[in-house]
Amino acid sequence: MSLCHLLVISGGRSPEHEVALQSALNVVAAVDRKAFDLAVVGIDKDGAWRQLPSDDFVRHRDDPTRIALAPGGRPVTLCCREGRGWMVPLDGSPAWPVDVAFPVLHGAYGEDGTIQGFLALMGVPCVGCDTASSANSMDKAITKRLLQAAGIPVAPGVVVTRGASWPTAEALGREFGWPLFVKPARLGSSVGVVKVKTPAELAPALTEAFRYDDKVLVEQCLRGREIECAVLGNDAPRASLPGEVVPRHEFYSYAAKYLDDQGAALYAPADLPAETTQRVQAMAVAAFQAMGCSGLARVDFFLMPDGSLAVNELNTIPGFTRISMYPRLWQCSGLTYTELVGELVRLAMESHRQRASLCTSFT
Template sequence: LGAALSGVDVFFPITHGKLGEDGALQGLLELLGKPYVGCDVTGSAICMDKDVSKRLLHAEGIPVSKSRTLWNPKSVPYDEAVAALGTPLFVKPAREGSSLGVSKVRNAEQYEEALRVAFALDRKVLVEEAVAGREIECAVLGNERPEAAPVLGEIVPRHEFYSYEAKYVDEKGAELIVPAPVDPKIAEQIRAVAVQAFQATECQGMARVDFFLREDGSFVLNELNTLPGFTNISMYPRLWIESGVSYHELLDRLIALALETRQ
């Protein structure tokens, strides 16, 4: 395999989900001694595991949604989950991407079905509170001195939440607003927390950091995506383009960052 790939200078992963953005592909490229764009094994694995990343972020003082971690579908009954987290609830596999297996539930019957779906995809499942707020996204770029794009974006789902179907099946599943109308002081706080989270989870190269912004101006960090969509209309590159960095310049900078850390 190494000989077959000897002519490749830098790999640019554009894969999502298990084996693609959880550190597995990155580990293979490390074994081959090949530079690659984006987070290394550690950062990729941390951010793919919503339970681990949430605990790390909380330890850093970064606001995250309340949740319970389940290894067994019977370990947290519905009434107990509601007492701790309120209603509705979100149930999701701890280590999946693209909103696969995510359900929004309002009663015990939906809860049981959501657990069945989530545990079919992962041995570890998160039950989270539903945070009422706007979905705000921030693009971070860099290695030792990461920076957040000056412009933020907003996702306005047409469905109940930004589901797998809204992302990949329904062309009108969501509206992307760039730049997002956010108070400048709050936007600066979000950008600062995005960079803090990027460093706390040992990210490199790039990440899209997703938040929920409440009406009162408070916010929680939802997750970090280490391999965000990368078409020229995807949110991550759009945020940089709107900030004055062209698509081609962004690619050049990411490749340079990959070579900087792995040659």
């Protein structure tokens, strides 16, 4: 039996380039080489695609501050021929048929639907969410609306766009109290997220958030535990045991995530009553379906002292680093890293087959 040709794509043009490399190292290490013929493409920060050796695509792998794509390799692109996708070296060497691609890319140009759209155009099955559900989940304002429409609780808040006049601190304070959270709508890693404690801090926080996006959310501060749940599947998604993040900073900021080794404690699984676990799992699946997700997503919650839940956000390509929640939660739910990668590929093929079987002409 011929091996399945799996293309792992990592790096990318977002501030999360380095985190993506750490994730990709772990995904590649978990790939079952008896089932897959593997190729790795690194996307440079300027957008260039290079095929690199699958077992040597990263430099300084153990130093998160210096980790980088290996130099050299072969410039490549993708094309669609005979109804399927190919990786095509630009030096004229033979093309490689791609059976499935796993974009291990976080943030912009990775989780926002762009790479998913490109792979769909090229006829390549893609691990994870499709273009629309990726783009919608990346946008916290759209996420809030879709979840609310499905009856799923979210943090109360308003959307401010660059062109519109800003709401006054008095009006926001009256509606939501203090502190408030201000955050760019379509970013990740807590970049541009500010906890606003007093009216005087509001305008600088909005200015900071508008450096990163034209759309900004102002939210009520939810004083709850931060619970995360991994979802896996297409039409019948299942939820893992929930985990918990306990930030040791003011909130789960960029520094707490990446700069401070002791910035947060991660518990997988979280210490929760069985009844709460079940509610988290049911709501995680409901949120996944409300967003139209497929393949995988990590659904992040606030669990309030009274036991109520609110969904904070969905991450459609969650971290896959050694300590990341998504694979850890599946491990403690009985799925090894290698089984998880195999299942993600199977789900990608299944979605692709379903889409391909749809009628494409009306005659």
